[in-house]
Amino acid sequence: MKLYYHPASTSCRPAMLFAAEANIPLDYQLVDIFTGEQYKPAFEGINPNHLVPVLEDGGFRLTEVSAILKYLADKTGSPAYPQDLQQRARVNERMDWFNTQINREFNYGFIYPQIFGFMKRPTEESQNVQVQWGKERAQGWLKVLNDNVLGPGSNYVCGDKLTIADYLGACMIASGEVAGCQFSDYPNVCAWLGRMKALPSWGKVHEAINGYAASLKGQSFVTV
Numbered sequence: 001m002k003l004y005y006h007p008a009s010t011s012c013r014p015a016m017l018f019a020a021e022a023n024i025p026l027d028y029q030l031v032d033i034f035t036g037e038q039y040k041p042a043f044e045g046i047n048p049n050h051l052v053p054v055l056e057d058g059g060f061r062l063t064e065v066s067a068i069l070k071y072l073a074d075k076t077g078s079p080a081y082p083q084d085l086q087q088r089a090r091v092n093e094r095m096d097w098f099n100t101q102i103n104r105e106f107n108y109g110f111i112y113p114q115i116f117g118f119m120k121r122p123t124e125e126s127q128n129v130q131v132q133w134g135k136e137r138a139q140g141w142l143k144v145l146n147d148n149v150l151g152p153g154s155n156y157v158c159g160d161k162l163t164i165a166d167y168l169g170a171c172m173i174a175s176g177e178v179a180g181c182q183f184s185d186y187p188n189v190c191a192w193l194g195r196m197k198a199l200p201s202w203g204k205v206h207e208a209i210n211g212y213a214a215s216l217k218g219q220s221f222v223t224v
């Protein structure tokens with residue numbers, strides 16, 4: 001199987017991390033989204049959305065990291081995507097929640113407008129309104145993640161076992177660290193992130209985004 005990817009992409013890291021941890025061999029095909037390779041005809045033919053990741057398994061192509069994680073887990077019979085109807089429904093629920101609430105309002109609404117120049121709003125006022133609005137919404141979702149999804153008794157977002165929902169969610173939350181977020185108001189989130197970061201492949205998979213974070217050193221950002 002081949003994964004079209006970029007190592008700094010928050011949408012690619014969950015698939016890269018899961019594949020590395022589950023020993024799923026993938027051919028990695030870099031798509032340089034920083035130079036616009038995703039808009040060139042060759043890649044447009046692969047994904048007309050111009051987005052990575054894309055998984056290729058023979059003649060079968062799949063986009064959307066949430067779908068890719070489920071496919072990889074099912075293809076390899078991974079316990080990280082349980083077969084039991086209700087356990088599986090819970091994993092699906094968490095993944096949908098991360099993809100909509102957390103990614104939309106924490107990353108796209110709060111973190112990305114600060115750390116990616118091309119996502120900055122056009123005036124200082126609109127930027128400040130966006131970041132403040134995003135911060136308030138993100139804090140609400142982080143509280144739910146801390147108090148209800150994790151809570152004091154759960155090591156992972158679906159209970160005691162690591163699932164593909166953790167791979168998806170932890171990579172999304174860790175993006176906040178690029179802006180200096182430490183999540184100190186959310187101790188269960190911190191503890192969970194610590195468990196995810198202890199995975200053997202976490203460091204390697206996060207090398208590129210950590211490098212990007214280092215390049216922003218000295219700038220100050222609004223954090224949670």
Ligand SMILES: N[C@@H](CCC(=O)N[C@@H](CS)C(=O)NCC(=O)O)C(=O)O
Pocket residue numbers: 009010011012033038050051052053063064065066
């Ligand atoms: N909904 C997609 C989102 C993928 C996505 O946003 N990919 C970004 C990188 S994180 C991308 O390829 N951006 C290129 C662009 O916007 O031109 C998924 O979950 O896989």
